[in-house]
Amino acid sequence: MVRPMPPTTARPPSPDDLRELFLGAFEAAVPELEREDRIPARLLELTAAAGVHRLTVPPEHGGFGLGLVDFLPYLELAAMGPAPGRMICHLSNGIWRPLAGYGSPEQRRLIREQAEGRTTIAFALTERSGGTGRDLHSRAVAETGGWRLTGEKHLITFGDRADWFLLVAASDERRERDSLTAFLVPRDTPGFEIDAGQRTMGLHGTGHAWLRYREMRVEDRHRLGEVGQGLEVALSFLDYSRISLSACMVGLARRALQEAIAYSRRRITFGRPIAERDAIRAHLADMHADLEAGRGLVRTAAAAFDAGEEVTAAAATAKLFCLNMVGRVTDLALRVHGGFGYTTDAPIERIYRDARGFWFEEGTAEIQQLVIARHLLRAAEASEPDGTGAVP
Ligand SMILES: Cc1cc2nc3c(=O)[nH]c(=O)nc-3n(C[C@H](O)[C@H](O)[C@H](O)COP(=O)(O)OP(=O)(O)OC[C@H]3O[C@@H](n4cnc5c(N)ncnc54)[C@H](O)[C@@H]3O)c2cc1C
Incomplete structure (x- = not known):
């Protein structure tokens, strides 16, 4: 049962409180989501009632005010389920930021409406x-x-x-x-x-x-915002969102690994589960190491964000690594499933397709590379004008 949060509570739901929503209610709706390509109204209602939209929204706008580090487990959990759940969690906890930073009083009033799930x-x-x-x-x-x-x-x-x-x-x-x-x-x-x-x-x-x-x-x-401030306004969403999306990539990679482990224990060839084969074990270990490395980068970027540091390069670094990571992990998870994984009967088939969206959301790998390289070269120039400066 998905537990609704009373609108006045000062305590956010825990990630565990939301497990049934993201991994139960959303998961049960997969056939409908795949067929209709639209979120059923009942899921929107459940998500709003559970308090998902207001996890990071500041208390003065009706939210729980979680920092980004504390928000990461929610994103990971949401991303282990079908895409609309993680997309609501990611977007509604980010889009208020440009309004809070640049909005008129009238525009800032929308933050509360969207925190309560009344406005998208x-x-x-x-x-x-x-x-x-x-x-x-x-x-x-x-x-x-x-x-x-x-x-x-x-x-x-x-x-x-x-x-x-x-x-x-x-x-x-x-x-x-x-x-x-x-x-x-x-x-x-x-x-x-x-x-x-x-x-x-x-x-x-x-x-x-x-x-x-x-x-x-x-x-x-x-x-x-002011005339000419459009890029600044957009970036006030993008720094957050590249970190938030990276946490979602870790979550989806976790789900892919979970599916691969479960399948490898079930699938018997030549009288033994494939989980007993060294080749399959190596795949599982590589997937685990890859996603843990991504998770580390996300945490570093999120901690810097919470500390109010400049995070454009750290966010791009997390996104660059995680988008490649989720690609590698979902590739291996599909391979562990054999041909069955390529059928629509296997959850990994949808997970594999969903993972490819991360290539593009909030900027491609090539754009993250550009941002990171620019940061490295500027830092080198700033520390040593002759270009011999230390790597930051
Ligand atoms: C699932 C999904 C959700 C999305 N949601 C939103 C959304 O809500 N709002 C929104 O505004 N957009 C959204 N997008 C769009 C997304 O942000 C863009 O697709 C992404 O930024 C890439 O831009 P593009 O598609 O125009 O690619 P292009 O710019 O056409 O890029 C094509 C290729 O050329 C490379 N390239 C382009 N320019 C350069 C350059 N200067 N230097 C080096 N390489 C370059 C790219 O890396 C890429 O490999 C979404 C996309 C997807 C797939």
């Missing part, structure tokens, strides 16, 4: 027409009292049901860091076209959508 806010950055950051092609043109937004976004998680979209567009033509401006756009804005039919390889039930807008009028009160 999606993060809308990616475009088909260009790269992210300075290469965004969405345009925001100022006019009296507001803006005209023209452009498109795609792959927007929970675009199928979000009430608000944190949308970033270029507000001048210079293509500089301060050329972007963020907006919190209501779903029902006239001219906002939302096409929730974007089917993905895995992560079914996480509702990816195309957004299209042409000369769409947005009131100036829906601007999030």
Whole structure:
């Protein structure tokens, strides 16, 4: 039974309290999620009632105020279950951060609504027409009292049901860091076209959508942060989210290892369980070592985040390692399952597909490499201008 949390409690649910939700209720819904590609309303209600949306939200906005280190076990647990559970846990405990940092009092009121699961806010950055950051092609043109937004976004998680979209567009033509401006756009804005039919390889039930807008009028009160602060606003979500996603990758890798162990003990060939074969044992050991290494990097980055340190490089390092790690671990877990693992009767088949989504969510491996290398070279330059500086 999933235990609901009374809205006024000061104590967060423990990860154990949420085990039945993520590994029971969500797991039981897998056939429906795979078929319908949509979260059933009952799961949304259970998730909100259990207090998942407010785990890290500050108490003044109705949350439990957990730090990132304390939040990691929840993310791991959620990610051991089907994707929509971990996506809600990850997104709702991150998307409030740009609102808290840059929002007007009216926009900050949304934090409580989303902490209570009454409002969903999606993060809308990616475009088909260009790269992210300075290469965004969405345009925001100022006019009296507001803006005209023209452009498109795609792959927007929970675009199928979000009430608000944190949308970033270029507000001048210079293509500089301060050329972007963020907006919190209501779903029902006239001219906002939302096409929730974007089917993905895995992560079914996480509702990816195309957004299209042409000369769409947005009131100036829906601007999030100052004009030109859009990249900063987006990054205030991304540093957190790369660490949070890395914890999810550890969780999914744990699930894959669990499935591989269970299967290796069940599957008999030549009269013995394959778990008794050295080759299979080596795979299990490699998977374990790999995921524990990832977990260590996530903890380091999360501790630095909680200490208020600059974590862009640490978050990118955790994400780079963990996305490769979850790829290796799910590859091996599939191999341990033999051909059966390649059928839709085996949970590892879905886990394998879901793991591939991590390649792209909040930035690819190549972009993490770019961020890390830039950090290393800047640090070397700062300590020794001749380039012989120590590795940080
Ligand atoms: C499951 C899922 C959920 C997502 N959810 C969201 C969401 O909620 N909101 C949102 O805004 N986006 C979301 N995305 C989009 C995601 O952030 C992007 O797919 C990702 O950032 C990569 O961008 P792209 O797809 O445009 O790839 P591209 O930029 O087209 O990259 C293609 C390839 O070129 C490489 N590349 C591109 N530019 C460079 C460069 N400058 N240097 C070196 N290599 C480069 C990339 O690493 C990649 O290998 C989601 C994606 C997925 C798969």
